[in-house]
Structures are given as C-alpha cells and as structure tokens.
Amino acid sequence: MTKGNINVSVENIFPLIKKFLYSDHEIFLRELISNATDATLKLKHLTSIGEAKVEYGDPKIEVKIDKEGKKLHVIDQGLGMTADEVQKYINEVAFSGAEEFLDKYKDSAKDSGIIGHFGLGFYSAFMVAEKVEIITKSFKDESAAHWTCDGSPEFTLEEADKTERGTEIILHIAEDSTEFLEESRIRELLLKYNKFMPVPIKFGTKEINDPDFEPKTITDKDGKETTEPHKQITVDDIINNPSPAWTKQPADLDEQNYKDFYRELYPMQFEEPLFNIHLNVDYPFNLTGILYFPKMTNDLNIQKDKIQLYQNQVFITDNVEGIVPEFLTMLRGVIDSPDIPLNVSRSYLQADGAVKKISSYITRKVADKLKSIFNSNREEYEKKWDDIKIVIEYGMLSEEKFFEKADAFALYPTVEGKYYTFEELTNAIKAKQTDKDDKMVILYASNKDEQHAYIEAAKAKDYEVLLLDSPIVSHLMQKLETSKEKIAFARVDADHIDNLIKKDDTTISKLSEDEKTKLDELLKEVVPSEKFMVQLEAMDSGASPFIITQPEFMRRMKE
Numbered sequence: 029m030t031k032g033n034i035n036v037s038v039e040n041i042f043p044l045i046k047k048f049l050y051s052d053h054e055i056f057l058r059e060l061i062s063n064a065t066d067a068t069l070k071l072k073h074l075t076s077i078g079e080a081k082v083e084y085g086d087p088k089i090e091v092k093i094d095k096e097g098k099k100l101h102v103i104d105q106g107l108g109m110t111a112d113e114v115q116k117y118i119n120e121v122a123f124s125g126a127e128e129f130l131d132k133y134k135d136s137a138k139d140s141g142i143i144g145h146f147g148l149g150f151y152s153a154f155m156v157a158e159k160v161e162i163i164t165k166s167f168k169d170e171s172a173a174h175w176t177c178d179g180s181p182e183f184t185l186e187e188a189d190k191t192e193r194g195t196e197i198i199l200h201i202a203e204d205s206t207e208f209l210e211e212s213r214i215r216e217l218l219l220k221y222n223k224f225m226p227v228p229i230k231f232g233t234k235e236i237n238d239p240d241f242e243p244k245t246i247t248d249k250d251g252k253e254t255t256e257p258h259k260q261i262t263v264d265d266i267i268n269n270p271s272p273a274w275t276k277q278p279a280d281l282d283e284q285n286y287k288d289f290y291r292e293l294y295p296m297q298f299e300e301p302l303f304n305i306h307l308n309v310d311y312p313f314n315l316t317g318i319l320y321f322p323k324m325t326n327d328l329n330i331q332k333d334k335i336q337l338y339q340n341q342v343f344i345t346d347n348v349e350g351i352v353p354e355f356l357t358m359l360r361g362v363i364d365s366p367d368i369p370l371n372v373s374r375s376y377l378q379a380d381g382a383v384k385k386i387s388s389y390i391t392r393k394v395a396d397k398l399k400s401i402f403n404s405n406r407e408e409y410e411k412k413w414d415d416i417k418i419v420i421e422y423g424m425l426s427e428e429k430f431f432e433k434a435d436a437f438a439l440y441p442t443v444e445g446k447y448y449t450f451e452e453l454t455n456a457i458k459a460k461q462t463d464k465d466d467k468m469v470i471l472y473a474s475n476k477d478e479q480h481a482y483i484e485a486a487k488a489k490d491y492e493v494l495l496l497d498s499p500i501v502s503h504l505m506q507k508l509e510t511s512k513e514k515i516a517f518a519r520v521d522a523d524h525i526d527n528l529i530k531k532d533d534t535t536i537s538k539l540s541e542d543e544k545t546k547l548d549e550l551l552k553e554v555v556p557s558e559k560f561m562v563q564l565e566a567m568d569s570g571a572s573p574f575i576i577t578q579p580e581f582m583r584r585m586k587e
C-alpha cells in the first residue's frame with residue numbers, strides 16, 4: 029500500500045473547490061461522466077491507431093445508486109489507469125490528462141471529441157461526497173489500483189482485484205447531499221447534461237416487448253381464438269442518444285429526421301418547427317448545430333425551450349447570450365462548439381473575440397439559409413412569412429450585416445396578399461408613385477379594417493398598398509428610409525398621397541348634383557371639421573361616395 033499527499037501548493041484545496049469553483053453542486057455527475065467518456069474515447073483512439081492491442085468492443089458507461097450503502101457508482105469500460113497513472117493524473121490537482129492526451133496525439137486525435145480540459149473536474153466529486161474511491165484497471169497489462177480519499181489531502185493507494193478493464197468511481201454521498209441518492213434526481217441530471225453524450229449511458233433496466241417474439245394465435249377447447257400475450261424482456265435503460273442529428277452530415281438527414289430531433293430536444297413541444305438550419309463549420313473555428321425557426325405561439329414553452337449550448341455533446345447551458353445574436357434567441361435548437369471558451373467550471377462563457385466571430389457566422393448562415401429557402405420554394409416561404417417576420421425584421425434592425433443580406437428574402441406583403449421583395453416593390457411603384465421631390469412613395473396600411481376606405485381609394489388609383497402591421501415595423505420603415513435611396517413611406521390615409529404622379533384617370537361621378545349637396549350637408553353636421561376633412565368622391569374612380577381624411581398635421585396634433 030502507498031500512502032502520500034496530494035500535490036497541491038495550497039494547504040487544502042478541497043474546501044476551496046467545494047466552496048468557490050462550482051456554483052452548482054449537481055455538475056459533479058456531468059464531470060464524472062465526461063471523464064468516463066474521455067476514457068472510452070481515448071481507448072477508441074488508441075485501438076484505432078494500433079497503440080492499444082485490445083478489443084474495443086461495445087463499451088458503455090453505467091450509473092448505479094446504492095441507496096442503502098449511500099453510494100453512487102460511475103463505471104466505465106474505458107482505458108483505465110495504472111497505479112502510476114492514478115498518482116500522476118488524480119493526485120496532481122489541475123493536471124489534465126485530457127490536455128496531455130491531446131498534446132501527445134495532436135493531429136490524429138484532434139477530432140476525437142475529448143472533453144476534459146482543466147484537470148479539475150474530478151475533484152467536483154468532493155462537493156457531494158465525503159469519501160471517494162477509484163477502482164481502476166488499465167488496458168495495459170498491469171494489476172488494478174484502488175485509490176481512496178476522504179477529502180483531505182491524504183489518500184491511500186493499493187492494489188485491487190478488479191479484472192475487467194475500466195474505471196469505477198464510488199462516491200460516498202455526504203449527509204447534506206442525499207438528494208443524489210434519489211433515482212428521479214439522478215435521471216433528471218442525466219437527461220439534462222448527458223442526453224446526447226457519445227458513449228451509451230446505462231441507468232437501470234427497463235421492460236420492453238421482445239422484438240424477436242412473434243405472438244401465436246391460440247385456439248382454446250371451445251374453439252375460441254386468442255393471441256398470446258407479448259413477451260417482455262429486460263434490457264439496459266440507455267438514457268442517451270449517442271449520435272444526435274447535429275453530429276451527422278446534412279446530406280444524411282431528411283426533413284423527418286430534423287423534425288424527430290426537434291421532438292427529442294423539446295419533448296413537450298407539439299408544434300412542428302417551420303424550418304431548420306444545419307450549422308457545420310470547421311474553419312476558422314469548429315461549430316456544429318441545428319437551429320429551428322419555431323412557430324410563434326403564445327405558449328409558455330417559448331420562454332423555456334431555448335437554444336442549448338453543448339461542448340463535445342456535453343450540455344453546458346441554455347444561456348447563449350453573446351454567442352447567438354440577440355434577434356436569433358427566439359430560435360430553438362443546439363449549438364455545439366469545442367472552441368467556445370468556458371470558465372473553469374465549464375458552466376458559462378468567457379467573453380472573447382472568438383465568440384464574436386461565432387456570432388457573426390451564425391448570423392450569416394441564417395441569412396444564407398433564408399435566402400436559399402426563399403429561392404428554392406418561394407410559395408412555402410411566403411406562407412411562413414407571418415411567423416418568421418418578427419425575427420427577420422428584428423434582425424434587420426439590429427444587425428447591419430443581416431440588413432444588407434435581407435434584401436434577398438425580406439418580404440413586403442400587399443393588402444391583397446401579394447408578397448414583394450424590396451426590389452420588386454420599387455419596380456412595381458416606380459412609374460406611378462413618385463412625389464414632387466422625386467421620391468418613391470411606399471404606401472402602407474397598418475390596419476386593413478380601419479383603413480378600408482383609404483385602401484380602396486388608393487387601389488382605385490392603381491397604387492400598391494402594403495400591409496405592414498408588425499409591432500416594430502415603424503422602426504424598420506425608418507431604417508429603410510435612411511438606408512435606401514429616394515424612398516419614403518406614407519400611410520394610406522396620409523393627406524399628400526393625392527399629389528403623387530400617376531397615370532391620368534377620368535372621374536365618372538356616381539352621384540347626382542342633388543345627392544352631392546344633401547350628402548355634403550349631412551356630413552358637415554356629423555364630422556367635426558377641426559379634426560377631419562371630408563371630400564366627396566375625392567378618389568378618382570368614385571369607389572367610395574365620400575372619404576374622410578385626417579391630414580398628417582391634424583393627426584400629429586392629436587398625438
């Protein structure tokens with residue numbers, strides 16, 4: 029048996045780790061499973077390059093609760109550790125075996141998905157355990173080792189009789205952390221942090237219908253036919269999906285796969301997403317992910333179901349502020365990037381130039397995708413416009429780059445339900461809606477019912493009238509007016525729209541002189557003249573017998 033002191037420069041690092049390093053005690057499980065995953069992926073790498081001459085097989089990680097013994101076990105079938113390696117990797121706090129591995133196998137292992145980084149994760153176990161044991165057998169031909177430590181810098185290391193390759197970590201759960209002996213709590217954590225990790229994770233067993241069993245039809249003595257009951261079998265309950273959609277190539281996925289993955293991510297979402305954007309880049313940084321445009325509804329999950337950030341398939345956070353530009357935080361989905369700098373507790377981001385680059389990449393990618401959907405299936409895109417316009421308009425206002433690209437896919441619907449791009453719109457109105465300052469006047473209505481008469485009148489003049497009714501559209505109009513050449517927006521009831529240069533129209537009156545006089549008198553009585561102007565058959569075609577306008581100056585006086 030070896031006895032010794034853990035190598036740290038501070039007298040007792042455990043209280044420090046326990047108190048300050050991790051804000052959330054629950055992440056200990058994420059760290060231990062990350063280590064178990066690393067151990068498995070390292071073995072996979074070493075067997076693939078021929079450096080470990082053992083059978084890689086079909087390894088899994090098992091999490092087991094021993095409620096009576098107040099213990100929690102995390103067992104893997106990875107590469108294990110020799111006694112010397114335990115000394116080196118475990119007893120030296122802040123020495124990361126993961127970093128060392130990546131350094132050693134540089135190029136060949138760079139895509140291996142190794143998670144570890146800071147050499148501190150293991151010690152998070154002491155946040156919830158009063159004693160931790162490691163029983164480990166290396167893939168190398170050496171006897172197994174048993175390390176025990178009670179949270180002081182003293183440990184013991186002795187030989188063990190474990191024969192199967194891999195590592196078992198045993199946590200003796202502390203009095204104040206017994207929640208981690210509850211099945212439901214552990215399952216909750218596994219589903220939160222480990223749902224998409226790359227090695228299968230077993231947590232208990234479950235009963236399923238035997239897929240190989242074919243129920244026979246039985247005829248009883250009265251000649252009655254019944255089907256034999258289905259045979260149940262007990263199988264491992266694997267809580268994770270080791271190869272989630274975002275880790276695959278877009279070419280290998282179809283629409284249904286994307287929808288299924290959406291459901292997997294948000295089991296409580298019953299609405300189908302409108303469309304998805306598969307992110308996949310490896311230069312100048314590594315990032316994969318799938319973003320979904322959700323159908324905007326008033327349901328409460330909109331707040332809850334956010335974009336999730338992963339690193340090498342380990343859940344980090346759903347606070348993606350900074351990485352995802354603000355206007356896209358209404359989207360859903362996942363982003364996975366090993367290049368996003370995290371703090372040592374791996375629970376939140378470190379502000380950094382790389383993050384900015386990632387954010388602008390995402391903006392560009394979303395814009396490109398919108399453009400391609402618009403180009404390839406305009407009809408579908410137009411149908412979805414009402415659901416996505418809020419995101420796009422907000423993006424146009426908040427991100428200059430997005431605004432520039434949006435010319436290709438931002439739509440301007442008319443009151444008749446026709447959808448123009450900005451260019452199409454200006455082409456359509458150039459000849460007929462120009463004012464005396466040579467500006468193209470884009471007419472719009474903000475409410476089809478209230479402004480009905482004006483809309484009819486404008487249509488009668490062959491003007492195009494847009495229906496712009498989203499809450500931020502007035503800001504967007506301002507932005508367009510300052511960014512585009514010679515355009516101005518005017519609400520359809522603005523007083524100057526009569527002065528637009530237009531084709532000659534002849535007025536055919538539908539009212540007799542007598543009717544006009546009577547109508548005029550009647551209207552003078554009911555319409556206050558200091559607020560409104562009344563014009564009889566003001567609009568050329570006489571679509572409405574009279575029209576009441578509120579000139580711009582009157583409207584402003586009221587506001």
Ligand code: ADP
Nearest residue numbers: 063067117124125126144145146147148149150
């Ligand atoms: P990191 O994972 O950031 O390297 P940790 O403190 O989590 O740091 O773990 C320290 C080291 O201990 C790991 O790098 C690894 O070499 C070793 N280790 C921890 N858990 C295991 C395990 N289950 N199997 C094999 N080695 C392990």
Ligand code: MG
Nearest residue numbers: 063144149150
């Ligand atoms: Mg680790």
